[in-house]
Amino acid sequence: MVVGETTQIGSHVKLYQEWCPSSRARLALDKPCAGKKRHPTIEDGVCIYAGTTIMGGDTVIGANSTIGRQCFPHKERSARSLVYYEEKEVRVVPKRKQESASMSKNKKEN
Numbered sequence: 001m002v003v004g005e006t007t008q009i010g011s012h013v014k015l016y017q018e019w020c021p022s023s024r025a026r027l028a029l030d031k032p033c034a035g036k037k038r039h040p041t042i043e044d045g046v047c048i049y050a051g052t053t054i055m056g057g058d059t060v061i062g063a064n065s066t067i068g069r070q071c072f073p074h075k076e077r078s079a080r081s082l083v084y085y086e087e088k089e090v091r092v093v094p095k096r097k098q099e100s101a102s103m104s105k106n107k108k109e110n
Contacts, residue, residue, distance in 0.1 A: 004039035006057060014047040016069075022055045043079070 003009070007021040023038035037057035042048070046061050049069040054061065060076045067073060068084030077083060 006037045007039035008041040010042055010044035010046065010063070012045050013042055016048065016050040018050050019048050019052045020054070022053055023057070 004021055004023055006023075009015075021039050021042070039057060040054045040059040040061065042054070042061050043063040043065075045064040046067070047065075048054070048061075048067045049071075051070045052067050053072050054067070055072070055074045058076070059074055061067065061073065062077050062079035062081055064079055065077055065081040065083070067077075068082075070085050071083050073083050
């Protein structure tokens with residue numbers, strides 16, 4: 001894990017593997033980034049789970065918040081927030097019904 005030079009991390013923070021405090025800095029030569037805050041601020045008592053990317057110098061994760069795994073918070077989050085990713089519903093259709101319908105159609109044609 002590499003923590004950017006402008007990242008601020010409070011006390012009593014739990015950081016699990018593969019989280020990334022990232023920068024949204026522009027690499028354009030006409031907009032220098034030196035001296036500007038490019039990485040997030042993590043306040044006291046925050047818990048950040050695995051696979052999370054937190055972007056930007058204007059992003060503040062409020063005190064005592066929890067950020068779930070595989071999240072991508074890129075805006076300010078107030079204190080005592082719970083941020084998590086809820087997967088979309090996966091639908092499973094029985095294959096036999098589809099096969100039997102096409103098989104009966106083939107039988108009628110023959």
